[in-house]
Amino acid sequence: MGTNNRVTVFVGNYGSGKTELSINYALDLARQGQQVALVDLDIINPYFRSREKADLLESQGVHVVLPPAEYVMSEVPAMPPEVAGFIANKDYHVVIDVGGDNTGATALGRFADLIKNTGYRMLMVVNTNRPDTASPAGIITVMHSIEAAGGLSVTALVSNTNLAWETDLELVQQGQKILEQVSLQTGLPIDFIVVERSLYEQVKEHFPHRQVFPIDIMMRLQWAQT
Amino acid sequence: MKKYLLKGNEAIAEAAVRAGCRLFFGYPITPSTEIIEYMAKHLPAVNGTFVQAESEVSAINMCFGAAGAGVRVMTASSSPGISLMQEGLSYIAANELPVVVVNIVRAGPGLGGLGPSQADYFQATKGGGHGDYRLIVLAPSTVQELVNLTQDAFDLADLYRNPVMIMADGILGQMMEPVVFQERETRQLPAKDWATTGAEGRPRNTITSYSLQNEIGEANCLRWEAKYRSIAAAEQRWEQYMTDDAAYLMVAYGTTARIAKAAVQMARKEGIKVGLLRPITLWPFPVDGFKSLQGQIKGYLSVELSAGQMIEDVRLATNCSAPVHLCNRQGGMVPAPEEVLERFKEVFPAAAAAV
Numbered sequence: 001m002g003t004n005n006r007v008t009v010f011v012g013n014y015g016s017g018k019t020e021l022s023i024n025y026a027l028d029l030a031r032q033g034q035q036v037a038l039v040d041l042d043i044i045n046p047y048f049r050s051r052e053k054a055d056l057l058e059s060q061g062v063h064v065v066l067p068p069a070e071y072v073m074s075e076v077p078a079m080p081p082e083v084a085g086f087i088a089n090k091d092y093h094v095v096i097d098v099g100g101d102n103t104g105a106t107a108l109g110r111f112a113d114l115i116k117n118t119g120y121r122m123l124m125v126v127n128t129n130r131p132d133t134a135s136p137a138g139i140i141t142v143m144h145s146i147e148a149a150g151g152l153s154v155t156a157l158v159s160n161t162n163l164a165w166e167t168d169l170e171l172v173q174q175g176q177k178i179l180e181q182v183s184l185q186t187g188l189p190i191d192f193i194v195v196e197r198s199l200y201e202q203v204k205e206h207f208p209h210r211q212v213f214p215i216d217i218m219m220r221l222q223w224a225q226t
Numbered sequence: 227m228k229k230y231l232l233k234g235n236e237a238i239a240e241a242a243v244r245a246g247c248r249l250f251f252g253y254p255i256t257p258s259t260e261i262i263e264y265m266a267k268h269l270p271a272v273n274g275t276f277v278q279a280e281s282e283v284s285a286i287n288m289c290f291g292a293a294g295a296g297v298r299v300m301t302a303s304s305s306p307g308i309s310l311m312q313e314g315l316s317y318i319a320a321n322e323l324p325v326v327v328v329n330i331v332r333a334g335p336g337l338g339g340l341g342p343s344q345a346d347y348f349q350a351t352k353g354g355g356h357g358d359y360r361l362i363v364l365a366p367s368t369v370q371e372l373v374n375l376t377q378d379a380f381d382l383a384d385l386y387r388n389p390v391m392i393m394a395d396g397i398l399g400q401m402m403e404p405v406v407f408q409e410r411e412t413r414q415l416p417a418k419d420w421a422t423t424g425a426e427g428r429p430r431n432t433i434t435s436y437s438l439q440n441e442i443g444e445a446n447c448l449r450w451e452a453k454y455r456s457i458a459a460a461e462q463r464w465e466q467y468m469t470d471d472a473a474y475l476m477v478a479y480g481t482t483a484r485i486a487k488a489a490v491q492m493a494r495k496e497g498i499k500v501g502l503l504r505p506i507t508l509w510p511f512p513v514d515g516f517k518s519l520q521g522q523i524k525g526y527l528s529v530e531l532s533a534g535q536m537i538e539d540v541r542l543a544t545n546c547s548a549p550v551h552l553c554n555r556q557g558g559m560v561p562a563p564e565e566v567l568e569r570f571k572e573v574f575p576a577a578a579a580a581v
Contacts, residue, residue, distance in 0.1 A: 014260075015233055015402050047257060047340075047400035129231045129404075131240065163231050163404040221401065223488040223563055 014100020022097035105150035112151030235260035258330035286314030296421030302328035316355030320435035324383030341558020342396035464512035472501030488563035
């Protein structure tokens with residue numbers, strides 16, 4: 001029981017950046033030589049899901065746990081039985097990418113007892129430039145609804161404030177300020193700040209005592225910035 | 227002004243709330259569900275009402291009634307749901323009622339698939355329901371434009387007393403981009419003195435599209451026809467990109483316009499003189515945009531997520547003065563910019579050879 005780092009569950013408001021973070025987090029673990037399984041639990045809808053990057057992830061040593069191929073484009077909560085196997089397998093780090101909001105977290109409830117027994121950390125990913133999580137009160141409301149639906153408690157916060165390619169240091173600071181208020185009110189620690197790799201040095205310099213996790217954006221459409 | 231990172235669907239919903247939409251009736255369907263979710267969550271806070279109808283047939287008829295009472299109202303769905311609404315749309319058009327309808331298009335026909343598509347172009351622009359009527363059809367291509375055009379849609383609907391459709395494919399509904407909600411000038415709009423709001427102290431207003439006398443029927447048709455002609459003259463919108471010296475033109479709207487734009491940029495790097503014309507109104511189709519370029523263009527490439535629907539309007543707008551070819555993917559698949567450029571070179575080998 002309790003918190004450990006072997007099972008990491010990413011939850012949050014939809015559009016908070018869970019999928020980008022999950023993919024990068026899993027790749028980072030694989031680079032460190034860990035055995036990693038990424039569970040795509042997004043049953044909300046079939047756009048922009050980590051399963052689109054399954055081939056890339058597999059080639060980099062991340063095992064992607066997906067529904068059978070014929071159901072990959074479906075919206076049914078059909079998860080293969082191996083999910084439970086990986087959660088229980090002490091040789092594996094398991095990263096769980098949960099669908100957005102309480103609706104998405106409902107799929108987590110199916111594995112809640114198992115995850116609780118094995119130990120986990122559940123990170124609430126927050127982008128304060130999303131409408132429902134722009135204030136401490138909004139963030140806490142979303143968090144409680146996710147906890148109720150998923151049957152697990154958030155153990156820490158992750159700051160992922162961004163406006164896609166328009167993100168700068170000032171924006172990250174603003175987000176961090178709001179998240180610090182949430183941290184004060186809830187007692188939850190802020191585990192790390194997520195930024196696109198191009199901003200890493202700048203943000204790291206500004207927050208020398210914070211862990212900053214740089215990510216490479218995987219899901220952005222190649223023509224988005226034309 | 228605070229910027230938000232919004233999904234296209236959320237952006238439409240928030241823009242509608244800010245445009246004064248206080249009633250929403252709908253039935254959820256992928257990939258437009260977030261619009262309905264957002265309205266359900268946010269309308270009560272502004273004293274609005276959201277009703278999840280038992281079907282799309284019911285939702286569109288609730289819009290019919292609400293619009294008749296003079297209230298700003300919207301519904302949203304995706305292709306199969308929009309098909310179910312066609313009868314209601316014909317009635318709403320005939321009764322000249324302002325309703326905003328969003329179609330986040332997915333693959334068809336039939337139940338189709340959940341992937342993005344533009345195969346509802348004919349249905350939207352040529353009248354999917356019965357009778358001679360037109361929807362004003364707006365085709366945004368960024369999340370910011372979804373915001374702006376949603377706000378415009380309510381004004382256009384009120385101004386012309388006509389249903390307005392916002393048509394975007396699943397990618398636009400689902401993708402996330404930074405947006406701002408700018409304060410807008412309130413447009414001077416005609417009073418809704420036709421609305422059925424209780425006839426106390428004034429003659430009764432009636433809303434009906436049934437005429438038992440053919441003479442009256444024809445008079446109605448002529449009135450509608452004149453209205454559609456004036457909309458066609460006044461409301462064409464389009465964007466031109468790198469057209470000044472263009473010898474060839476790609477034509478695309480919505481998501482494919484952005485892909486085509488990337489393809490144009492790649493072609494320009496190779497020295498190929500190609501531009502892009504992006505229709506923003508699909509009806510009225512921006513024929514004026516084509517007229518201004520007609521003398522200089524040697525060939526057109528219509529880029530679509532369909533078997534080739536808009537291509538017919540491109541041929542009409544250009545009077546087939548130069549060859550019009552198609553670059554397309556279907557069934558939820560989307561071309562990469564490289565694919566579009568390759569197709570361009572395949573159908574216009576002279577363009578690449580001229581470099």
